[in-house]
Amino acid sequence: MAAVMIGAVPHKASHTAVAIGAAEEPLGQLRVRACVAQAGRLLAWAQAWPQRTWAVEGAGGTGHLLAQQLVSAGERVLDVQPELGARVRLLAAGDVNKNDPNDARSVAVAALRSAGVREVRPDDHAAVLKVWSKRYRDLGRNRTQAACRLHAVLGELVPGGVPKAITTARAARVLKALKPAGAVETARWELAADLLDDLRRIDTRIREARKKPAAAVAAAGTSLTGLSGVGPVIAAAVIGEVRDVSRFGSRDRFAAYKGTAPIEVSPGQRKVHRLSRRGNRRLNHAIHIAAITQAGHRHSEGRVYYDKKLAEGKTPKEALRALKRQVSNSIFSCLQADARQAPAGAGDPGGQQGNGSVASAAGLHPRRRLFGQATPGPGHHPTTAASGPAPGRTRNARKTNRTS
Numbered sequence: 001m002a003a004v005m006i007g008a009v010p011h012k013a014s015h016t017a018v019a020i021g022a023a024e025e026p027l028g029q030l031r032v033r034a035c036v037a038q039a040g041r042l043l044a045w046a047q048a049w050p051q052r053t054w055a056v057e058g059a060g061g062t063g064h065l066l067a068q069q070l071v072s073a074g075e076r077v078l079d080v081q082p083e084l085g086a087r088v089r090l091l092a093a094g095d096v097n098k099n100d101p102n103d104a105r106s107v108a109v110a111a112l113r114s115a116g117v118r119e120v121r122p123d124d125h126a127a128v129l130k131v132w133s134k135r136y137r138d139l140g141r142n143r144t145q146a147a148c149r150l151h152a153v154l155g156e157l158v159p160g161g162v163p164k165a166i167t168t169a170r171a172a173r174v175l176k177a178l179k180p181a182g183a184v185e186t187a188r189w190e191l192a193a194d195l196l197d198d199l200r201r202i203d204t205r206i207r208e209a210r211k212k213p214a215a216a217v218a219a220a221g222t223s224l225t226g227l228s229g230v231g232p233v234i235a236a237a238v239i240g241e242v243r244d245v246s247r248f249g250s251r252d253r254f255a256a257y258k259g260t261a262p263i264e265v266s267p268g269q270r271k272v273h274r275l276s277r278r279g280n281r282r283l284n285h286a287i288h289i290a291a292i293t294q295a296g297h298r299h300s301e302g303r304v305y306y307d308k309k310l311a312e313g314k315t316p317k318e319a320l321r322a323l324k325r326q327v328s329n330s331i332f333s334c335l336q337a338d339a340r341q342a343p344a345g346a347g348d349p350g351g352q353q354g355n356g357s358v359a360s361a362a363g364l365h366p367r368r369r370l371f372g373q374a375t376p377g378p379g380h381h382p383t384t385a386a387s388g389p390a391p392g393r394t395r396n397a398r399k400t401n402r403t404s
């Protein structure tokens with residue numbers, strides 16, 4: 001353990017750092033302005049403690065840039081989640097005011113006493129996948145917003161509005177058939193036409209944005225795309241969020257990390273489990289989409305497993321959760337296989353970058369092919385299943401995701 005722990009609370013305009021010793025006694029504090037020289041000033045101040053470790057609050061969010069600058073300078077940096085620092089501040093003896101120095105000290109104490117704090121590593125190819133996965137997800141949200149607004153306006157022009165999912169072609173036909181009467185209807189018709197143009201632009205951006213994660217996943221050489229329901233977009237989201245699969249000791253811990261493992265709430269002698277709302281929700285959603293894609297293809301092994309759970313008396317939601325857990329196990333096996341096949345010294349800690357051969361999921365469990373490569377059958381289109389549902393067009397997926 002380092003002799004000195006330096007807690008850092010980054011903000012948009014400034015960063016506050018507090019150094020504490022092994023006994024949690026404060027040794028010094030510094031506040032620097034967020035600028036080009038921010039890392040240099042912090043390092044110059046920290047030279048008084050050669051044996052030091054940095055604890056940055058939210059190193060995957062607001063503190064990402066500062067954490068990466070410190071790592072690039074050869075420093076050891078830990079990522080402390082804001083919840084950990086808040087717990088330390090809550091349990092601190094006495095009345096601890098909420099300010100940056102106290103927050104930074106709480107972050108340092110949390111890093112000093114918590115065994116599960118993750119060490120920050122330099123950005124690698126997984127960061128590229130995360131960037132383009134987030135872009136694709138954001139465009140999907142923008143499309144949903146634009147489609148909902150267009151639905152609302154058309155509902156004021158046409159009795160009943162546009163039934164079912166709205167498309168640009170369907171909305172264009174509706175607008176073309178309308179003959180607005182009066183200034184109010186004309187204004188609403190023009191607004192609907194503007195929203196339709198927005199929807200068309202977003203659809204174009206989505207088609208272009210889909211190419212980015214596809215190229216990045218191809219460069220990663222992952223075997224994830226060999227799984228049914230996992231296309232480039234889903235694979236990019238998984239690798240971008242997981243990064244280093246070796247930090248999960250087992251597939252159970254991997255499932256708990258993304259909330260596909262149930263939580264035990266056992267009163268007395270009864271053993272009861274309930275749905276987990278914890279974990280990485282972005283990763284949970286990616287596996288949810290893969291699961292409903294499998295369940296939607298009658299001749300896939302995932303659908304066979306889903307039907308089996310229904311026959312056992314499970315509800316559709318419970319059967320889908322069970323399928324998600326099996327998909328999670330297969331994804332974990334693929335990530336482990338990719339890590340083993342990565343060349344020594346590859347830049348990606350998870351073993352994704354530099355993997356020249358795409359491993360087949362069939363080789364992971366020769367006698368257990370559940371949820372491996374898609375099983376072709378009538379009505380099954382591997383290309384469509386692999387790419388996953390387009391953002392903004394997964395109404396059923398979003399509906400079931402509330403209970404997933």
